[in-house]
Amino acid sequence: MSQKLFRNLRLVNSEFTGSEAKRAFIVEAGLITWMGSQNQIPKKLKPKKEFDLKNNLVFPSFIECHTHTVFAGSRAQEFEMRNQGVSYLEIAERGGGILSTVQATRATSAKSLTALTQKRVNNFLAQGVSTLEIKSGYGLDLKNEIKVLQVIKNLKGPRIISTFLGAHAKPAEFKTHEDYLQYLVTTVLPVVKKKKLSDRVDIFIENKFFEKSASQKYLEAAKKLGFAVTIHANQLSFSEGADLALELSAHSADHVIHLNENHIKAFAKSKTVAVLLPAADLYMRCAYPSARKLIDAGATVALATDFNPGSCPTQDLALVGLLARLEMKMSLPEVFKAYTSGAAQALGVSDAEGQLLVGKSANFISTAAELNDFFYSAGSTPKHQLFIRGNEIKSTIIARD
Ligand SMILES: [Zn+2]
Numbered sequence: 001m002s003q004k005l006f007r008n009l010r011l012v013n014s015e016f017t018g019s020e021a022k023r024a025f026i027v028e029a030g031l032i033t034w035m036g037s038q039n040q041i042p043k044k045l046k047p048k049k050e051f052d053l054k055n056n057l058v059f060p061s062f063i064e065c066h067t068h069t070v071f072a073g074s075r076a077q078e079f080e081m082r083n084q085g086v087s088y089l090e091i092a093e094r095g096g097g098i099l100s101t102v103q104a105t106r107a108t109s110a111k112s113l114t115a116l117t118q119k120r121v122n123n124f125l126a127q128g129v130s131t132l133e134i135k136s137g138y139g140l141d142l143k144n145e146i147k148v149l150q151v152i153k154n155l156k157g158p159r160i161i162s163t164f165l166g167a168h169a170k171p172a173e174f175k176t177h178e179d180y181l182q183y184l185v186t187t188v189l190p191v192v193k194k195k196k197l198s199d200r201v202d203i204f205i206e207n208k209f210f211e212k213s214a215s216q217k218y219l220e221a222a223k224k225l226g227f228a229v230t231i232h233a234n235q236l237s238f239s240e241g242a243d244l245a246l247e248l249s250a251h252s253a254d255h256v257i258h259l260n261e262n263h264i265k266a267f268a269k270s271k272t273v274a275v276l277l278p279a280a281d282l283y284m285r286c287a288y289p290s291a292r293k294l295i296d297a298g299a300t301v302a303l304a305t306d307f308n309p310g311s312c313p314t315q316d317l318a319l320v321g322l323l324a325r326l327e328m329k330m331s332l333p334e335v336f337k338a339y340t341s342g343a344a345q346a347l348g349v350s351d352a353e354g355q356l357l358v359g360k361s362a363n364f365i366s367t368a369a370e371l372n373d374f375f376y377s378a379g380s381t382p383k384h385q386l387f388i389r390g391n392e393i394k395s396t397i398i399a400r401d
Contacts, residue, residue, distance in 0.1 A: 002028070002047075002048045003026050003027070003033070003045060003046065003048060004028075004048070004049045004051065005025075005026055005045075005047035005049070005050045005051065006025050006027065006058075006362075007038045007050065007051070007052060008024070008038060009023050009024065009053040009056055009058040010055060011059075011356070012058065012371065014355060015333055015337070016336040016337060016371060017333050021055065022039065023035070023037065023038060024036065024037070024038035024041060025356070026047060027389075027390035030361055030362060030389030030391075031359060031389075032356065032359065032361075032362050033358060034358065035356075053366050054368070056367055057369070057370065057371065058366050059340070059356070059371075060353070060363060060365075061128050061129065061130035061131075061340075061363045061365045061386055061387070062127065062129045062130065062339045062365075063131040063339065063340060063349075063353060063354060064124055064131070064133065065133045065161075065252070065275060065302050065304045065347050066135075066252075066254050066277060066304035066305070066306050067124075067132065067133060067305060067315075068134070068137060068138070068306070068307060068308035069120050069121065069124075069132070070105070070113060070134060071101050071116075071138045071308070071309050072101070072104040072105045072108035072112070072113060072116065073100065073101055073103075073104025073309065074309060075101065078097070078310070079313075097310065098138070098168060098310065099169060099171070099172065101138045101309050102138050102139070102169070102171065105139060105148065106141075106144045110147050113147070117152075117155060118155055118156065121157050121158065124157075124317075125157045125158055125393060126381070127315075127318075128317075128365045128381060128384055128386050129158055130158050130353075130363040130388045131160075131343075131349065132157075133161045133304075133347055134152050134160060134161070135164075135165040136148040136149050136152070136162070136164055136165050136168075136198070137165030137202075139166075140168065140169065141171060142187055142188050145166050145192070146191060146195070146197065149162055149195075149197035149198055152198075157393070158388065159353075159388070161200070161347050162200070163200040163201070164189070164192050164198040164200065164201050165204075166188050166189075167181060167184060167201075167203035167215070167218060168203075168204050170209075177209070177211070177214055181218040184218065185221045185222070189201070189222060190225070193225055193227075198227075199228060200227060200229070200230060200251070200348075201219065201222040201227040201229055201230070202229075202231065203215050203219065203231055203232065205231055205239050206232075206235065206236055206237065206239045206241070211239075211240075212240040212243070215231075215244060216244055216247075219231075219244070219248055219250075228250075228251050229245070229251065230252045231244060231250055231254065232255055233245050233255060233256055234256050234257060234258040234263075235255035235258075235286070236257075236258075236286075239258070242256055242258075242259060242263050242267075245272050246263075246266045246267070246270055246272055249271065251272065251273065251345075251346055251347065251348045252274070252275045252302065252346040252347075253272055253273075254275035254304075255276075255306075256274045256275075256276070257281065257287055259289070259290060265297060267294055267299035267300075268294075270299075271300075273299075273301065273302050273345050274294050274299055274300070274301045274302070275343075275346050276289045276302070276303055276304075276338070277306035278303070278320055278323035278324055278327060279306065279312050279319055279320050279323060280305075280311050280312040282319075282323060283311050283314075288328050290328075291324065291329070291330050291334075292330070295330070295334060300342050300345055302342035302345070302346040303321065303324055303342070304320065316378060316379055317339065317375075318375055318376070318377060318378050318379060318381060319378040319379070320375075321335040322377075324338070332371060332372065332374075332375060333371075335375050336371065336374070336375075340354045341354035342354075361388075361389055362387060362390040363388050364387050365387075366384060366385045367382055367383065367384035368383065369383065
C-alpha cells in the first residue's frame with residue numbers, strides 16, 4: 001500500500017487553542033498511520049509521495065451535520081411575505097411552506113435534482129466540508145423519498161451521510177400523523193433498509209405536527225429495523241423531542257432552543273449531541289439555544305447550517321460560526337470543536353472522523369491563514385486546501401458546474 005508523507009505543517013491541537021510546528025504525518029489508504037515530529041520519521045516508513053505544507057496550519061476539516069440539501073423550487077417569495085407580516089399558517093393555506101417544496105421536488109426528475117444538488121454540495125466542499133449530512137423529507141411518499149435518497153447516494157465530493165426524514169411533515173394524502181407514520185414503518189422504511197439508502201432516521205417533533213407518543217412508537221420501530229435515531233427537537237416549544245432523544249440515546253437532538261435545567265443536566269450526562277442551528281434561528285427570528293449552559297455543564301454540542309429552502313436558505317458556515325460567537329457566546333475554539341469532533345459525534349462517525357489522530361481518516365484543511373481568520377467574515381472562508389482521505393480536492397472539482 002503506498003504511503004504519503006505530509007510534512008512541515010503546524011498541527012493545531014485537539015482543543016484548537018494552539019499549534020505545534022514541524023509536525024508530519026503519514027497517510028496510507030486514506031488513514032493516518034503515523035504522526036509525530038518531522039525530524040523523527042521512522043526509517044522503515046518509505047513514503048512514495050511527499051507534500052511540503054510550507055508551515056501551514058493543519059486542522060480537521062469541517063463536518064456539516066444537518067442539512068436538507070435536496071429540493072426543487074424556491075421559497076424566496078414566501079420569505080418576503082413572512083417579513084411583511086403574513087403568518088406561517090396563512091402561507092401554508094396559500095400553498096406555501098414545506099408542502100410547496102414537496103410539490104416541486106415530486107415534479108422534478110432524479111437527473112435534474114442531482115444536478116441542482118451537486119452544485120450545492122460543491123458549495124459546501126469549497127468551504128472545507130469533508131463530510132456532509134443530507135436529509136430526505138421533501139418526497140413524503142415511497143416513490144419520491146426513494147428517488148431523493150438515490151439522488152443523495154449519487155452525489156460526489158465529500159463523504160455523504162444520508163438521513164431518512166420521511167417524518168418531516170404529513171402529506172395531504174393522509175388524514176392523521178399516526179396513519180402516515182404507520183405507512184412509513186410498514187411501507188417505506190423496509191425499502192430504505194433493503195436498498196441500503198440510509199441507516200439514520202430523523203423526525204420533526206413539535207406540537208400539532210409529530211407529537212411525542214406517536215413519534216416514540218415510530219422511532220422504536222425504526223431502531224428495531226436497525227436505524228440510528230436523530231430528532232428535530234424543541235425548536236418552537238417544549239415539544240418533548242429532546243426528552244425522547246435522551247430517552248432513546250439518539251445520536252443528536254437538533255435545534256433545542258427550548259430546554260430547561262433538567263434537559264441541560266441530562267445532555268451533559270448523555271452521548272446525545274445538542275446540534276445548534278443559529279442561522280435558522282436568525283431567519284426564523286427565534287431565540288438562540290443556550291450553548292453556554294450546555295457547554296459549561298459538559299454537554300457535547302455541534303453546529304450546522306440547517307440549509308433548506310424555507311427557514312434557512314444559506315449554506316454559509318462562516319455565518320453559523322459568527323452567530324455562535326456573537327449571539328451564543330461560544331469561543332472560537334468551541335466553534336471549531338463543534339464543527340469537527342462535535343459534528344462527528346452527532347453523526348456517529350467519531351471513530352473515523354472529526355480529529356486528526358492515528359487510525360482516523362486524513363480529512364484536513366491546510367491554510368496559510370490563522371484560526372482567528374475563520375468564522376469571522378460572513379460569506380467568506382480563508383484561502384485553504386482541503387484534503388479528504390489524504391487526497392487534495394482540486395478547485396476544478398469544487399468549481400465544476
Ligand atoms: Zn432541519
